[in-house]
Every structure is written in structure tokens, then in C-alpha cells.
Amino acid sequence: MKRVTILDIANELNITFSTVARALNDHPAISEATKKAVRETAERLNYRQNKIASSLRSGRTNIIGVIVPSLHVSFFSSVVHGIERVMNENGYTTLLYQSNESKKHEDKGIETFLQSRVDGIIASITTETDDVTAYKEITKRNVPLIFFDRKPEELSVSSVTIDDYKGGFIATQHLIQQGYKKILHITAEQNISIFKERLRGYIDALRHYNIPVDEDLIIKGKFSLDFGKTVVKDFRERGIGYDGVFALEDYTAMGVMQQLMEYKIRVPEEVGVIGFANEAFGSLVTPQLSTIDQQTITMGEEAAKLFLELQKQGKTNTETAKKIVLEPILQIRASSHRSLLR
């Protein structure tokens, strides 16, 4: 089956292919009559524009690349939803790449996007990302780059995050207000700013309520459901007591809950647990998991809008790094809701 091009349409109508091109692109200098005729024959011949050719010539692909650690994590797939919504409305296609928390894959994703000449890249870095040369390459080529949630500290580009400090603060404050006195915080071993901010919020909340900060209650590790379990096991073995846990993200918090239940320790009666990110499973488990909502859809939409702005101004982000900070929302559920039980 021969591919039909604008030349075929032109021949049908005895006009030139450039007129056809203009008609299809709704160029103002083409008469309605011609446009109509062109559109009709295009339809009849089952014409489909060749985006490749169009992109080669125009230099724009109308594709935006999004790099996320994993789409399994509902936080990321929700943000992607937000991005897609705005992008679709504005005639862009969104290309997704999963780095699987591997720097090697992340680099490959960036490389692929650069070669595919995407019009912009929106990313959230992996936990492995220690140097940012690959990302610098993006800005060097004047390709708009926007980070959301996890961003590297060294790079001055536009980003959308929530106020992670405040998130850490209100999560800890909530536990304190529920009467929990000795609160663990599980954080990441990596140097990712958002996790450090959550930790800072935790510390300041304790201080604010005159609770001594105990370094032994701050656990660093490779966060995951299993790590949450490990922490609970370790503390039992070492015979250290506690009555509250604030984990840097929900899967770790879930691991904590599971291991506590394994030990027949009641949540929230004996130990209160709160996570971070408002993962989809949190409202399905028993007890339901308290968490901090990150306004995922808004986050994605704002990231997309940030890109559109840069695009419109024809600016690259290096000049005007705009940082949008959203409000964290405390999502109180059963796992930390002791007061209701009394």
C-alpha cells in the first residue's frame, strides 16, 4: 500500500503541494474553498501527515520527554497524568521513559530523548544520580529541562516540588499531637534534597514541641517496603522502644506497619505510623495509612505549564530558573489516629 503524501493530494486537485501543505496547516492566506477541498481529498485518500518529515524541516517535534524512576509508584504515574493532560491540550505528545532507579538507564533515556530531538524534558532523578553531566548536556543544547519532586541540588533549573520541609514538619507535628512521644524517622541514605528537607522538618517539629532530638531514632537506608520491616526488626532486637514512626515515603511506612502487625503490636494504639506521598494503596490497607499528599496532578500540570512558558518565551531555563513550591497536605487516616480511639 503506497503511502499518500501531500503531492498526491496536490495532483488530485491540480494545485501545488505547497498549497496543500498550507491548507492542512490552516494557513491564513489560503481560501476557505481550497482548504475545504484539500481537507476532503485528504480524508478521501486517507492521508496522514508524516510527522518525521515535518519535524526534520521545522526543527520541532511537539514531543516532550518525561523521565521517571518507575511508573509502578502511583505518585509518579499520577504526576505523569497531570503532565499529559496539559500537554495534550496544547498539542504535544508525551513520551515516557522509566529509569528504574538506575543511573545507567536514566542516562540512556536522556540520550534517546536528545537524539529524538524532543522539545523538552521533564524529569525526576533516580536515587543513584550522583553527578548531573547528562542533565547538563540537555541545557547545553538549549532543550528546556524541568524537574519535579526529586531534583539534583547542583543544577539551577526550573522545578516543581512541594514544601518538603513543611511536609516533614506537619507529619511529625501530627504524631506529636496524637500523643506519640518517641518518634522514629526513616530517611534516605542518598543526598537527595527533598528527603533532607523532610528530615529537617522532622527535627524542627520535635524542637518546636521541646522533644529532644535523638540521633539514634533517625535511620538512614535504602528505602523500600523491606527496609521498613528491617527497621522494626532491628529495633526489637536491640530492645529500643518507640511509639511513632514517620517514614520518608509510603512503601517504607507500609513495611513498618506489616512488621509491627507481625509482632502483634497494634497500630495506631501502640505505635502510630505516617508515610509520605499518598500512594494509592494507602487507603486500601488496614489500618489505612496516614500520609502527606503531594498534589500530584497539580504538580504534573505545573511542570507542564513551566515547560510551555519556557517554550513560548523561547528561553532556556538556565536564565530564569523558576521554582514552584506546592503545599503539602496532611492526610490523616487510621494508622496515626489515636485520639479517635479514646
Next chain:
Amino acid sequence: MKRVTILDIANELNITFSTVARALNDHPAISEATKKAVRETAERLNYRQNKIASSLRSGRTNIIGVIVPSLHVSFFSSVVHGIERVMNENGYTTLLYQSNESKKHEDKGIETFLQSRVDGIIASITTETDDVTAYKEITKRNVPLIFFDRKPEELSVSSVTIDDYKGGFIATQHLIQQGYKKILHITAEQNISIFKERLRGYIDALRHYNIPVDEDLIIKGKFSLDFGKTVVKDFRERGIGYDGVFALEDYTAMGVMQQLMEYKIRVPEEVGVIGFANEAFGSLVTPQLSTIDQQTITMGEEAAKLFLELQKQGKTNTETAKKIVLEPILQIRASSHRSLLR
């Protein structure tokens, strides 16, 4: 910053750009010395191949488009993982499109992929997909098309599914063997073959164990967590008893469990529940949800391999629709495991 092309490299080295092109593509007729020199200057000049130009000329994009209802559903994101694994290994990039269970979006996804001249499309249809003209357009253009899981009945193209009939059979059989006598089945109102197969498996399992098939126990609806809840509410209102529920997929099963718990009906003691698809949350909830595993990773890998096969043979799928059917795996968890309690 000027983009560097193969011409720039050629000028640096005083050779022609076609030699450069061949060197970069590792063409056998180029001397190692030249290749080395080319690669080095390419590196030095920070050259990146323009895939757009390459695709326009060669007619291949090395991109495969994947259309799924939603990446929030871990079944789909797992299959995508499998697809990506095989595709990455074979030098393909995977483009993802979410239809959000909307035929309109699905059509737009197909259109976008066609215009982008992807080398193939792997899809799972929406619950709304009633006619398949859009998909027919794909095969008409000789673009390889492969379905996984949800496929339309009318179209004869390659596909990967599990044996849904058997899945329905063993799920029901399991409930029967656990001693449940009056088993509901929640199925879809839409005409999607895999769901009809699961229903057929349910019916045959009952017959096999000489349990009368009661039409009133087969509920059709728009499956979702909420629909699961609704079903439980309805049965209570109508005062109809039952002691087992087999839902067509896990979210619906979860809704059933939640509403049962709301009514203080114990699972699995009083009512046994089993879902389908082995969603990620199933092992996190209490009680853990029994389900049928669909070998998601394998399913994705097989779909990808099917594409590679078609590609290699230069065939379109219409001639040789190859249907791969995987084995469903019964995943027994607490929600249906009554025998352990005795």
C-alpha cells in the same frame, strides 16, 4: 549553540560525510582507523545523531507504540515493563500512550502513533472500544499490531493473553474446594472476550462440581472498587445470601472485601473472596487478596517478541495471526483460605 552534523565531522577529518555516516553505523567496509578517528571527533564535537533525519530517510523509527488503558493499574505497568525489557535489548524505544478507558483517547493515540510512523503498535483495548476501525487502519498500513490481554473479537491479529477460561475455572474451583457453596461472579457488562471467558470458566467449574448455576449470582456492571461495594450492598438489601465471591479483577474484589468488612462480615471465615490480575496492592491489604496471576512480565516479553518476529519476517500480522496463550497461576492468599482456619 550550533547543532553538529556528520558534515562537521567530515570537514574536521577531510573525508566525506557519507564515510562518516558509515563509520558511525559501523559499516563493514570502513577501515578501523577511520572508524576510530570518526568516533573520536564525534565525541569531541559532542555529536548526536539526528534520529528524525535518519527515520525520514530509512523509513524506520525504531520506536514501538504501546497503548494501555491506564498505567495506574499495576497489571498494565508490569506488562509494559516486560515489553520495554525486550525492546531495549533490541534497540527499540517504547512510546507509551494511556487511553484512560476512553475510546476517543484511544483513537487519538493510534492517530498519533501512525503519524509518528512507529514501527509497530502493541495495545490492550478500552472497555469502551466497540468498533475497531481505528485498529484496522493500523493493519491497513502494514504496521505490525499486537494485542495483549484485552483484545477485540472481530480482528484477526497476533495476541498474547492468558487462558482466561482456565483462570475463571481454577479461581472458582479453588473457592469450591475451600468449602464455599454459593459463589457470586462479578463480570463486565461489555463484550470483552477475556471477561466472557472468565465467566465461562466460572460456569463450567460450578457444573463440574455439580453446583447449580444461578443466573442471579452472576452480576454484570462497570467494574471498579465502587462497583464491588455496590454489589455487596445490593445483595444485603435484597436479602440474598452467599458465601463466596469471584470478581473479574482485583479492584472489584477489593471493593467487595471493604464492604463486607464494613458490615462486619468476616473474610474468609464467612465469605471467601478471589480477584483476578494480581494487582500490587493485593499482598498489602488485610486480609491479603487471593487472585489469579497473569504472568505480566512474560506477557509483555512475548508481545514484544511477537512484534520482533513480524518485523524480521517483514510480514504484517493479518496473514499469520499467532495467538500466544499463557497459563493462569492461582495465587492463594488469606481472603479465600478458609481451610487453614479449621
Next chain:
DNA sequence: CTGAAAGCGCTAACAC
């Protein structure tokens, strides 16, 4: 309002 012509950056047949 429409046509003519150039060229985006590469691949691939054909030379030598």
C-alpha cells in the same frame, strides 16, 4: 491567494 524552489540531516544505491 498561490506557486517555485531550497533544504532539514541523514541513508543507500551506485560508482571508482
Next chain:
DNA sequence: GTGTTAGCGCTTTCAG
């Protein structure tokens, strides 16, 4: 082993 040449199907000046 390397050079020459002709496009892929569009967009986009420049003419008229």
C-alpha cells in the same frame, strides 16, 4: 575502502 548523488516528505522563504 571511500566518494557521489539522489532523495525521504515536509516547511518556509521569496516571488508574483
